[in-house]
Amino acid sequence: MNQMRHRRIRREQRTIAAMLAIYCRDHHRPVSTGLCAECGALLAYARRRLEGCPFQGAKPACNRCEVHCYSVTMRERVSLIMRYAGPRMLLRHPVLSLFHLLDTWRGVPRLGGRRGD
Numbered sequence: 001m002n003q004m005r006h007r008r009i010r011r012e013q014r015t016i017a018a019m020l021a022i023y024c025r026d027h028h029r030p031v032s033t034g035l036c037a038e039c040g041a042l043l044a045y046a047r048r049r050l051e052g053c054p055f056q057g058a059k060p061a062c063n064r065c066e067v068h069c070y071s072v073t074m075r076e077r078v079s080l081i082m083r084y085a086g087p088r089m090l091l092r093h094p095v096l097s098l099f100h101l102l103d104t105w106r107g108v109p110r111l112g113g114r115r116g117d
Contacts (some may be wrong), residue, residue: 008057009050015096016046016078019085022092026084042081046072061104 024039031038051068053059062069062078070078089097 006056008059009053011096011099012050012059013047015089016050017043017099018093018096019089020046020082022085022088023081041055042074042077046070046078059103061100064104 018037020035020043024035028036028039034040053069054067055065059065068075086097089100
């Protein structure tokens with residue numbers, strides 16, 4: 001089970017990295033083959049947030065989650081990048097795209113311990 005959790009988070013990290021690569025290449029045209037400094041910092045932030053996701057293996061797609069791990073500013077930036085890169089992912093990364101689509105259909109878990117539960 002623990003290995004499955006890590007596999008799920010690693011796949012999410014690969015997906016956000018692929019989306020950032022598409023966006024950065026088309027908008028920032030970095031000199032090297034990697035990401036520009038701004039996109040690299042956003043990727044590092046996203047990876048840290050995914051590592052701390054309270055749902056781990058049961059994690060739904062972020063836009064369906066009840067817990068917002070990203071700050072408002074970062075969430076807006078990632079949303080912009082996903083809107084741009086999402087359709088382009090189908091051709092460049094079809095397997096990651098399929099898994100991301102399946103994740104949007106995943107049930108949304110709830111965190112326990114809150115009033116009214």
